[in-house]
Amino acid sequence: MANRAYNFNAGPAALPLEVLERAQKQFVEFENSGMSLMEMSHRGAVYEKVHFEAVALLRELMGIPHNYKVLFIQGGASTQFAMVPMNLIKSGKAPAYIATGSWATKAIQEAKMFGDITIAASTEADQYRRVPAINELQYSEDTSYLHLTSNETIEGTQWREYPDTGSVPLIGDLSSDILCRPIDVSQFAVIYAGAQKNLGPSGVTIVIIREDLIGQPDLPVPTMLRYSTHAKADSLYNTPPTFAVYMMNETLKWLKEQGGAAAMEQRNREKARLLYEVIDGSSGFYRGFAEPGSRSIMNVTFRLGSEELDKKFVKESEAEGFVGLKGHRSVGGMRASIYNAVPVESVRALVNFMKDFQSRNG
Ligand SMILES: *Cc1c(COP(=O)(O)O)cnc(C)c1O
16 A cells, blocks of 8 residues: 555645545546546536536535535636625625635735725734634625635634624635535535645635526626636536546545545544644643634644744654645744545644654653
8 A cells, every 4th residue: 555644735635545546546547438537528428427426426515505506617716716706796885804814815805906895804913813703793784795714724713603694695715624514505605615625636616606696797707707607507618627526526425435524524623632632731832823712623733932943843743754734934833734634543643743742842
């Protein structure tokens, strides 16, 4: 069997070994078709089966209601930062954004290209160590929509529960926590997520959109950037990233075999608990970045007492086979990304390393 690293990469991130091995078997010849899936038309029956199986699995695993469309789009979640305002801003109704960290800030910057926006809440004054409480949010009932970032991948914070926005469309960037736990999709008007953290490789972005929001945008929007283009064509308007969709489909099958979103949540909570327990039990040797009430079960961020010690930790962890623990440059310190496909064994190994490192350096 492959010699697998303890992979804590933030994205692209670990994929299930079973998925990689299945894909390897089908890589050169896909289901007796005489060719690889990558070599065939996206209009043929063989690819279409994969495509629509992925849509159906996502619907099943997330419990997506019938009045929502599932779209596969390219350009990453970063393109959604622009597509959301382009398609959903209603003239004269500034959209509202919640500023929770690095990714929310990028979404905000992009939205500002299309007009005024309002900030419903910001935790910048707390260095984005927390998400706001629901009763801190302030937005007009007349706003085009309210945008939130479900999990701030860089700071390591995550919403516990989402605000009930009534008739205001709630838009969620779930790039780094989609399917990490069961959610009620009907709370959202739009959910978007790049696949490369929790659902597969990079190259495909999932958009789940309530049908009544797919119409003629008030702003002029190029064909490829209109939700209606992709919705009308079942995400086959132009060539989709066929291999990425195939890999996502295999990852979704794996997720279902594992017991779905509820089983994932249990496993993710256990992995997160193991790490936060070491941090909290280290008498200050390890310092969690996120406030305990906002801690993410996907990205665990922490620092040591000095930058020198941070560097030493990264260096020694790498020598022991741990990959991806260096935090994002904007926050510093360490980040362990423990997405769905990261096995609990990797986390146990990290816990042992952390305890050992403390005993040698504490
Ligand atoms: C990674 C990430 C993005 C950016 O995704 P791309 O697919 O690289 O554009 C956006 N939002 C969040 C929360 C992310 O984690």
